[in-house]
Amino acid sequence: MTDAFPTGRLPLVDGDLLAAVDIGSNSFHMVVARYVLGQLRIVDRLRETVRMAEGLDRKGGLAPEARQRALDCLARFGQRIRDVPPQRVRAIATNTVRRLADPQAFLVPAEAALGHAIEVVSGREEARLIYLGVAHAQPSKPGERRLVIDIGGGSTECIIGTGFEALERESLQVGCIATTRRFFDNGKLSKKKWRAALTEVTAEFQQFAATYRSLGWHEALGSSGTNKAIGEICAAMKLTKGAVTAEALPVVRDRLLQADRIDAIDLPGLSAERRPVIAGGVLILEAAFDALGLTRMMVSKAAMREGILYDMIGRGGADDPRDVSVAALMQRYGIDENQAQRVEATALRLFDQVARSWQLDDDDRLMLRRAARLHELGLAIAHSQYHVHGAYVVEHSDIAGFSQQQQRFLAALVRTHRRGIPKSAFDALPDRLLTPARRLAALLRLAVLLHRAHEADPIPQLEARADDAQLTLTLSRRWLETRPLLRADLEGEPEDMAGLGIALGFELA
DSSP states (O other), rough: OSSSSEEEOOOOOOOOOEEEEOSSSSSSEEEEEETTEEEEEEEEEEEEEEOGGGGBTTOOOOOHHHHHHHHHHHHHHHHHHHTOOOOEEEEEHHHHHTOSSSSHHHHHHHHHHOOOOEEOOOHHHHHHHHHHHHHHHHHOOOOOOOEEEESSSSSSEEEEEEEEEEEEEEEOOOOHHHHHHHHOTTOOHHHHHHHHHHHHHHHHHHHHHHHHHHHSEEEEEESSSSHHHHHHHHTTSSSSOEEEEHHHHHHEEEEHHHHGGGGOOTTTOOOTTTHHHHHHHHHHHHHHHHTTTTTEEEOOOOHEEEEHHHHHHHHTTTOHHHHHHHHHHHHHOOHHHHHHHHHHHHHHHHHHHHHHHHTOOOHHHHHHHHHHHHHTTGTTTTTTTHHHHHHHHHHHHHHHHHOHHHHHHHHHHHHHHOHHHHOOTTTTSSEEEEEHHHHHHHHHHHHHHHHHTTOOOOOEEEEEEETTTTTEEEHHHHHHTTTTHHHHHHHHHHHHHHHTTEEEEEEEE
């Protein structure tokens, strides 16, 4: 959206560079790739162990030293991608940022350090991107399902999918850092502690284990640095050739527990960097094997960062997962498609006339289109205050393809498309999105008003011009005179529109 970090779509052409930044709880990753003949060729990778989750307290605060490590790393990443167009960069933050009590206090300086906008995604959206990366790196046979497990620093994602489509997605609040801190916070290890911890973590997996096992899979793959490290330990101990098996995992665990403290863990193939968090990782994987009945898990080289790149290729085109999600919501909530199309067409007609004056871009146009399609979603719940109900559903659902900021943006448009504008309507949005959100809300409100009667006939004359905080609408006098309800609605709209910080005027032709 139009702000310090423009994101309007540019058509991909051969030679374009794309960059994906994965702001994880343990490590930050960046991948730079070149788009060649419809494929991605990796040209650079950067990885730094930041352990941001170590600085997260129970109240959602972030320790200054962890915050500074994160900002320093993002500044270094930003230098590498300084010349990559903003439209070709996606930076995504995961569990630790999701859990911050005040995410904006971190995101504002983080975006300044990186030089690009940062999206915060839900656990299930994170899972979808992880699966997408693994599926492209290691294609499966047609029709075969696979299970992917990704153990991060703050959460663990489990996905069953086929081809490039994730069928089941789960995100658990157990990660290698979080679990190590939770059960071994004093640094001491023991078999008794391990058994108690294993019972608790296994219970997390058992919430969905029956569903997953009934669906089944042909192969299991582990992504992330933790699974890779455990696979390397198995190989170094000559238990496997890099896979993780049900027979090898207990041997690794027993060897790990020969140490009575975390800093004394001595596992072949284990790096000093990974030692402080390996106990939590092995514990989580053992729980996953037990609950899901796994016998063997191969290790994938790909993870969410590759998924982000492939998702960028699909965005804005026929494969944009956000449009698929919007269509599914329309069907699920029985939205009147004809009315949605009328409102969409008029909203976009207005948008195209004011986009240059209001500095709105292609992403803004896409967001307005989706809001028009979903604006009546709340009618499936109740007619009274349906805009409030619809906004709640949009903000709090797991919607594939959308970041949390995008869902809140969309929810704000749905919330403000009718009636008065509450002062808190846009509080959940970062400052950089406030101006485009208010301007799109104004356009959607007008489109909804103009189609309140659900007339199928097009509006004969409709012109809009904008100048900063002023919006002027020109309508046919003859057409408007035959619609007394619309005239009454439009007469009261300037007062409501003032809640968006926009002065609305009318002219008749």
